[in-house]
Amino acid sequence: MATIHKIISTADSPAALGPYSQAVVANGFVFCSGSIGLNPKTNTIPEGVEAQAEQVFANLTAVLKEAKSSFAHAVKCTVFLKDLNDFDVVNKVYAKALGGALPSRACVQVARLPKDVLVEIDCIATVDA
Numbered sequence: 001m002a003t004i005h006k007i008i009s010t011a012d013s014p015a016a017l018g019p020y021s022q023a024v025v026a027n028g029f030v031f032c033s034g035s036i037g038l039n040p041k042t043n044t045i046p047e048g049v050e051a052q053a054e055q056v057f058a059n060l061t062a063v064l065k066e067a068k069s070s071f072a073h074a075v076k077c078t079v080f081l082k083d084l085n086d087f088d089v090v091n092k093v094y095a096k097a098l099g100g101a102l103p104s105r106a107c108v109q110v111a112r113l114p115k116d117v118l119v120e121i122d123c124i125a126t127v128d129a
Helices: 049-066 084-098
Strands: 005-008 023-026 029-036 074-081 104-109 119-126
Touching: 023 049, 029 049, 029 074, 049 084, 049 119, 074 084, 084 104, 084 119
Parallel strands: 074 104
Antiparallel strands: 005 023, 023 029, 029 119, 074 119
């Protein structure tokens, strides 16, 4: 059986910064690329990790919605932090954004992120039939 892929794209989240898609739906799942806190309307990045994390979740919410999914359907997220000392601040934003959903997750500190942001998050979720 062939796998059917559907490319997901929405103007409510920043366009991909390279040769990749905002997300891909395949076999009942949506695989969201890493999202940074770039505001798609102003093309600006807010100051501070909390504001950036909030924008990341706004961006991912838009992509998930376009894919007919949501954070309630999330099964795996990965959080990339410039500084692991921001863990608690990002966790508070994360918990609020996921609204009680508890997908599996990894969180790592990295040397550098695109556009020198402080946080990037990706997500895998199931898709509503």
